[in-house]
Amino acid sequence: MSEPVPPDRVKVAIIGSGPAGLSAASRAGQLGLSHVLLEKTDHLSDTIFKYQKGKRVLATPERLDLRSDCRFAEGAREYILGNWDEDAANNKVNVAYHADVAEVTGEKGAFAIKTAKGDVFHAENIVLAIGTQGNPNRMRCEGADLPHIIYQVDDPEDFKDKHITVVGSGDAGIENALGVAEEALENTVTILNRSKDFARAKAKNVSDMMEAGENGLMSIRTETQPKKVEPGWLTLDTPDGEERIPCDVIVARLGSVAPRAFVESMGIEFTGPDREAFPKLSPTFESTVPGIFVIGALAGYPLIKHCMNQGYDVVEFINGNTALTPADEKDLAAIFAGLPQQKSVSDWLDYLRERVSIFADVSPLQMREFMLDSKVAYYRKGEVVFEKGEPGSSLFAIADGFAEVEVAPGVTVPIEQGSIFGEVGLISGRKRGATIRAGADSIFVEVSRTAALKLMAAVPGAKRAINRISLERQLLQIFKGGLTVEDLAPVVETAEVERVSAGKVVLTEGEQGDDVYVIRSGSMVVEKDIGGKSIFLRYLPAGSFFGEMGVLSGQPRNATVKAAVGSEVIRLTGDSFRKMLAARPQVREATEAAVAERAAMNGFIESRKASYSSAVDLYSDTASFIMKEGLGEATDALLIDENLCVGCDNCEKACADSHEGLSRLDREAGKTFAHLHVPTSCRHCEHPHCMADCPPNVIHRGPDGEVFMEPGCIGCGNCMRNCPYGVIRMEAAPPPKPGLLSWLLLGKGPGPGEPSPKWTKKQLGDEKPKKIAVKCDMCKGIAGGPACVRACPTGAAIRVSPEEFLSIARLDEATD
Amino acid sequence: MASLFQRRRSKATQVERVRERQHEGFLRYAGFRWAKISGGLCLLIIISYALVDVTPRHNGGSWYGYTLGTIGALLILWLTALGYRKRRMTNDYWSLKAWTSAHVYLGLSLIVIGTWHTGFQLGWNVHTLAWALMMLVILSGLYGVIVYATLPAALSNNREQMTQMQMLEAIRAFDRQLHNAAQPLTATDSAAVLASLDQDPFAGGAWARLRGRYPNCATAAARVALAASQSSNADARAKVAQLLLQKEAALARLREHLRLRALLEIWLYVHVPLTFALIAALSAHIISVFFYW
Incomplete structure (x- = not known):
């Protein structure tokens, strides 16, 4: 150890001054620990700093206590940032601004942290609290540091009657441009693309943008780049030379560098290769590199309160406090x-x-x-x-x-x-x-x-x-107790799980084969070619099996089975299945009985087809339509019979009035086939897409199968974006309105249903309440059941699961 | 997470109770339950009217007449309550479809209850006014039942999965394209196009909306004018003419949509005010009956 100790070496360097980093630095300040807080911008907590003015920040989860030297309670962005600036000063936090960390070298006790500017900081320990946002790529032309250049759009409605230029034509840029180009906002929107085509964006976004361009809602300029930014004006470099256009706001969406590569460059290992993986951490937040600690969103905790508590805890741990128990x-x-x-x-x-x-x-x-x-x-x-x-x-x-x-x-x-x-x-x-x-x-x-x-x-x-256990159990359940786990061993050994994308054929009618399949998740449809037309026979939900006829009879497949939605099937080899049946005759009997039942139903449909061809075709086409609309993964969907629907929208009004004044369904929108209408309304999917990425984890499935949101939504919009059916709205609840009788008798208030935005705006004045996700909860907790169905005057609206709706009774009725 | 929050539930949940596997219209509700009840009631009245001997003759003032009158008056009040029930989203179990079904069939039974209550003694007085108003309310309701049963399919066919907002948006999109395409036209030609842009797609009044005929449609006029015109550049004119044709089709769809919606709603503007007039006349009828007892 002949190397001299740098005189400025601190006990802990904290990278990132968000809630986690700031809380850590504050604790270090309170403990009198030598420390430095490295922040790449010129202000603390850049992510929250970049929120729009006045945005409310929520303090969830409520049950978790805050343990930090900084204050935090629900409030407007300014209030929270103001508190934190004060707290940082009071806690004697030593901040180094404009310190964008480029490289970390050394080991525990002697780390060297080099910034982009070339400064070097020396520290014994490092706390990484850089979040997951990454660094947005900045504009590089003249005037690129002017304040009217923004890197995100929180709420398009903040921009009205402005000249807006969007730079960058990836998905983020196009989505922002479409948002602010909404006709009612009266903005003049221009989107710039450096190249000729829009190769980086999704086809849907590109076509939406082109349509908006054709409709005159925005001007799309290809092979064009910004050259010079001035307040109110933007000079463009176009194929025909320079051009100066009026411009009040520039939205720069030039992509960002994800932090993972940077973190891995320090030698920190992650739990896996996929996007959801987090750094591997010890109970004291130490990564696989001794001396480097990871906290906050990067460690997998996206909520502010978690971050702040971890900042406190990690510094206590570094300071040798091993007795500290976490805040939870x-x-x-x-x-x-x-x-x-x-x-x-x-x-x-x-x-x-x-x-x-x-x-x-x-x-x-x-x-x-x-x-x-x-x-x-x-x-x-x-x-x-x-x-x-x-x-x-x-x-x-x-x-x-x-x-x-x-x-x-x-x-x-x-x-x-x-x-x-x-x-x-x-x-x-x-x-x-x-x-x-x-x-x-x-x-x-x-x-x-x-x-x-x-x-x-x-x-x-x-x-x-x-x-493995789930496969065994599924098989045990299908074959009703005639089996033991031991009997299944050979079947389970050779079983393989296969992913099937929506619409993909698993079994083809007429082909030879004796594998048996069990549907693990998703659902399948069975079709048969009758008279040159493929006729829907059956809907198979998860947990069913198919292909058993081939094993028993040795005949070619007698129907085609394809995935209704993205599914997983378990393939059992015919050989092992036959062995199992041979060992257990009673299981063979049960399987044969199931086969006979299915064969009888196929026969029934075939016989109907002969005499009631058009009814069977309609039944089959309706089933295909329902599957195409994604109802194969629904557990409970609203279906409207447009032979009965008079368009009174009482369903929407009832929905709004049964909840907090917002309708969770759009009756008119959605696809229709043969007068059967699938409105925009939650289907309570088997595997809800909305649940996939909810930071406060407030989306759950309730006792009646409903997928609902409990209070605590932070308004991030992930669920809305993840829902493929567009049934989640981001909206603030309107203020309470006068009762029904005062409207009926005295004309007070906006009347039944969702009040118009105009009325709400008038009631609220300048107040701008937080928008949170709003979705159907199947009228959870309402004794009468779903209001949309109860309030339909003509019986046009029902809520059903696909297997109930496509039951054979429907065909029976149609052909009687 | 069935049991994370709640462990015991009754087997038949509230959701199961309103669950139906197939669509069943209000007329067919519960195997025509209310049609049977209402028909039975009418039959009972007609038969008992013939069997019961009231002296000197059947009229509203006999014990039998009073019975029918009381039933009728209460029924009218209950039928009126549908307007309240429809809008009052209480949490308990009720089905508006069942209410509508009962409303329709019991409402029709009032023809028998009301008329047999009069003992067929009609004249120029407040009593007959109440009866006449009742018959008008029932007639307008009958029209409502007919349009509810026949028009929804047409409404659905016409809109072809488009929402009303999308129809308006489509027209606005054509307007924007027309605005650009009409730039090269001469002043006379572009004036015709401008007239089409300026015209409100809703213009024409209630009568036009109900009939779906818009003789003053500026878009149709512009198309005719442009076809006759020789002045502007032929290509530009052809492009504008094509757009006008498309706009006309979009307008036709919206107008048919509005026409059907109007036909589905217009009767309520008769049915509801007449109901209140009926209740007023009914009150006068009842008060005068008791006054002259």
Whole structure:
């Protein structure tokens, strides 16, 4: 150790001054720890700084206590930033602005941090709190630092009657341009593209933009670049020379550099190669490089409160405080409080990791997080955990005792301690397949769907275990208790999971083959060529099997099976399936009975086809239309019969009046076939796309199968963007209106239904409430059931699942 | 997460209760339940009217007449309550379709209840005014039932998956394109196009809307004028003429949409005010009856 210690070496350097970094630096300041907070811009917390003026920032989750030397409560952007500036000064935070970190070298105790400007900072430890936004690429022409250049558009309605130029023609640029080009806003919008075509953007965005261009809503300029920015004006470099256009706002969407490459360049490992992976971390947030700690959004915690708490904790850990328990300790303690034994939180966590196989590979930090989304309960012998037919997508693990599955009336199969149950609901998204009771006094852990999916993504061992068990159980359920796990072993050994994209054919009519398939998730349609036309025979939901006729008869496939939506099937080889049937004659009988039933139904449809050709065609075409509209993944969809719909919009009014004044459905929009209309309204998908990426995790499936949002939405809009059916709105609830009688008798207020934006605006004045996601909750908690259906005067509106709607009864009725 | 938040539920949930697998219109509701009830009621009245011997003769003032009158008056009040029920989104279980079904069939039964209540004694007085108003309300309602049963399919066919907003947007898009395309035209030709741009697609008044005929349509006029014109550049004229043709088609769709919507709604402007007139006349009728008792 002959190297001299740099005189300016600090105990901890914190990179990024967002909520996490600022909170960490404040703690360091309070502890009197030598530190430096490196911020690439000239102000603290750039992400929130760039929010639009007056934007409300929410402080979720409410149950989590704030542990930080900085203040944080729900409020406007200015209020929060003002507080933080004060707090930073009071806590004696040492900030280095314009310090854009370019390279980190050295090791624990002696890191060297080089910035883009060439400064070098020396630190013993590094806290990485850089978030996930990455660095947006900046404009590079003259005047590129002027304040009217913005890099994001939060709310297009903030721009009215302005000259706006969007630079960059990727998806982000086009979407922003389309947003501000809305006719009602009266903006003059220009979008610039450096090249001739729009190769980087999605086809849909490009066609929407071209349409807007043709309609005169924006001008699209290709092979054009900004040359010089001046207040109010922009000089363009066009193929025909320079041109100066009026321009009040420049929206620059030039892409950004994701932070992952930078993080990996320091040697930090991630949990996996996919986009959702996070850096591998110890319980004290230390990465795989000793001395470098990762907190905040980059560590997988997108919420401000989490970030601030972690900033506090990480500095305490670095300072040698090993006794510190995380801020969520009390929440975890509450989760374990109801159990008969008394143990500390960490003892409980160890107990579960030891006793439950799927938790074996989970790190203590991950375990804490999973448990926060889970529940542990004590069940007395015989107590029902859930009943067959109940909706539910959570996963149960047996920590103590055992569970009994009722596979057939009076027949139960035990599931031993350490194993899991409920995985079918988790994977297929469908209702519970069997009733489960506690076999002895037991402790079961119930892991929410979100936490279970996170677990499977983060821990490969857990994923393998869950997949294998779910396949065994699915087969056991299909063949109704005539089998044991041992019988299934050869079948499961050779089984393969295959992904099938929507519309892809799995089995082709007339081909030879004896593999049997089980639908793991998604759904399939069965079609048969009758008289040169492909006729819809059946809809197969997840959990069904097909291909069994081929095994039993050895005949070619007698129908075509294709995926209705993106699905997963399990392929069982015909050989292993036959062996299993040979060993268990009663299973063979059950399978033959199922085959006979299906054959009879096919025969029925074929016979109808002969005499009622057009009715069968209509039934078949209607089924195809419903599948094309994505209803194959629906559990409950609103369908309108336009032979009955008089267009009174009472459904929309009822929806608005049953909730907080906003309609969650658009009756008129959507596709129609043969007078059957699929309006824009939530279908409560088996695997809801909206749930995929909800930072505060407030979208859940309720007891009636409804996908609903609990309070706590932060208004990020992820769910709205993820929903392929466009059924989620970002909207603020209008103020309360006068009652129905005062409207009927005195003409007060806007009347039934969603008030007009004009009325709402008049009531609110200058106030601009926070827009949050609004979606159908199937009238959860309303005793009468869905208001849209109850309020339809003519019976045009019903809510159904696809298999109910496409039941054979429909065809029967049509041909009678 | 069935059980994360709630562990016990009854088997038949509220959602199951309103769940129907197939569409069933208000006229067919519950296997024509209300048609049967209403028909039975009418039959009962007609038969009992013939069997019951009231002296000196059947009239509104006999015990039998009072019974029918009371039933009729209460029924009228209950039928009026549909307007309130429709808009009052209470949380308990009710189905507006069932209400509509009952409203239609019981409303029709008033023809028998009301008329048999009079004992067929009609004259020029407030009592007969109430009866006449009732018959007019029923007639307008009958029109409503007929259009509700026949027009929705036409409405659906005409709109071809477009919303009313999209129809208006399509017309505006043609207007913008016309505005650009008409630049090279001569003053006379462009004046005709401008007239089409300036005309409100809704212009024409209620009568035009109901009949779907717009003789003063500036777009049609512009197309005719342009076809006759020789002055402007032929290519430019052809382009504008093509756009005008497309705009006319878009206008035709919107106008048919508005016509059907208007036909579906117009009767309510008769049915509802007449109902209130009926209730007023009914009150006068009842008060005068008691006054002259």
